[in-house]
Amino acid sequence: MAVYTEVTDEALAAFLTLYNIGGMVAFRGIAEGVENSNYALKTTEGDFILTLYEKRVDPADLPWFLGLMEHLAGRGLSCPLPVRGRDGQNLNPLSGRIAAITTFLPGVWPRRVLVEHCEPLGAALARLHLAGADYAPIRANNLGPESWAPLLQKCAAGSAQIQAGLAEDLAAMLATITAAWPRDLPVGHIHADLFPDNVFFLNGEISGLIDFYFAATDLYAYDIAICLNAWCFERDFSFNVTKSRALLRGYMAHRTLSPAEIAALPVLAQGAAMRFLLTRLYDWVNTPPGALVTRKDPLDYYRRLRFHISASGSSAYGL
């Protein structure tokens, strides 16, 4: 579910006068998404998405995110284009939050990832990296490797209830990952959360990428590693190398991976698994049982992490 902030019709009507997008036709909450409140907004001019940014998003980051989306859309990438109001602003207050209207993208996100999805996904990721290359502002990744040890510390106490010795296990794995973390790989703007529910397909092709609110300036290859975690494991946590090979083939058709990037894939994939494991663990430990949020099992990523640790090298990913 993803409607945390209710918008009254009066507040919405007042908000819409700031924009030049026609008259209201319909307004419905969207179930997808976890971080922010999203509404499908239909006006006499067409379909839009209204997003109210919730507490996990730092308002100071919003101009960077929206600027990136505008930049990428301007480079022909199919991503939500923030709509500017009559005064040129694309962020405005609404119901106690900061809110933005973006264009509506067609397509359906794949509930079950098939091999056929992975090559287009890889290609879209590379195109995103290339299209973002000349977006000048940078944003440090506040969920990058430096954040992981403090995050683990915050959930260490509560983690034993999930699996005995989990915090100690993770601390040891984290030390190894951090020590091996590559420092000299190509850097640029990455999506950093390109899970299947953020990728729309239509007629077998990618019709849109959404949800840029974890985007940051970090290693390009780390974004690939996130996708390997998000797209290439089966429901039983077995790794599907046909999917990863397709994903990497799609990527490399648009952007060449250096030997150093290829060599770093296993540790980057470990790091990516660690990052999602830790944020899920944090949520698990800190979400009160009655809360209206799906707590995702952190151990799903523990299993992925163990696969990546056991990987003998980049050949494990089909290279």
Added chain:
Amino acid sequence: MAVYTEVTDEALAAFLTLYNIGGMVAFRGIAEGVENSNYALKTTEGDFILTLYEKRVDPADLPWFLGLMEHLAGRGLSCPLPVRGRDGQNLNPLSGRIAAITTFLPGVWPRRVLVEHCEPLGAALARLHLAGADYAPIRANNLGPESWAPLLQKCAAGSAQIQAGLAEDLAAMLATITAAWPRDLPVGHIHADLFPDNVFFLNGEISGLIDFYFAATDLYAYDIAICLNAWCFERDFSFNVTKSRALLRGYMAHRTLSPAEIAALPVLAQGAAMRFLLTRLYDWVNTPPGALVTRKDPLDYYRRLRFHISASGSSAYGL
């Protein structure tokens, strides 16, 4: 939130071949609604709603509900029209559920009810009653007065945790309500759940009524009593007689209320408050703390119930 059943793109694509509504454009879960899973479905032909009926809906009732909606839409009422497939069927299996596609209605439901909403609401309720009069099949109201004592019994044990003596209090009130329940009032098809989130407004007028899955054949005036509970209390549970007067005025402009119906309003309003109190109490007592469902406070309706019990007569509602 209201997406309990995930639909894979393959299942959706196969399902859509049963209909003649164009090619897929987009598919998003809708946050509103509690009982069923709802998706906004956009095709090359337009916008639709896809509903998967969840466990609280008896599949045997679905043809009655959809028949009523089709009947009402045929009489010019703005309600979802079930779309018939190529074979003439409007119910088909999807992802382990029974599902239906209905037309999309414009409008926005009022997050905050204003006096201006109440007269059109009353008028729409009366028009619904009149338009349904020649729909021949009947459906007994399985949440009618006969159901309340058994429902109370099922939650008696757990209810003391909410308020000491609650079950005993309610049993006494219920006995009084049941003894005074009117038997000879006009009967027809009622919506039975016409809360603000089931009523869309556009430019100050009602643009659609939705969610007919509690509809039943019962006292027309009981449907009014449900609306008095749902639309005329303020957030502090004070009763706004200006709203109820507007609601009744709107209703009576289209359908005359008999003296007996008017005289019965207080007891019908007590019964309506009891009905929502009891289903909320049942959910409260039976919902595990970690569940992904908003538990609505049953005591909200205890306060409404006490107002109706204290009502000196129909004049309390502005008549």
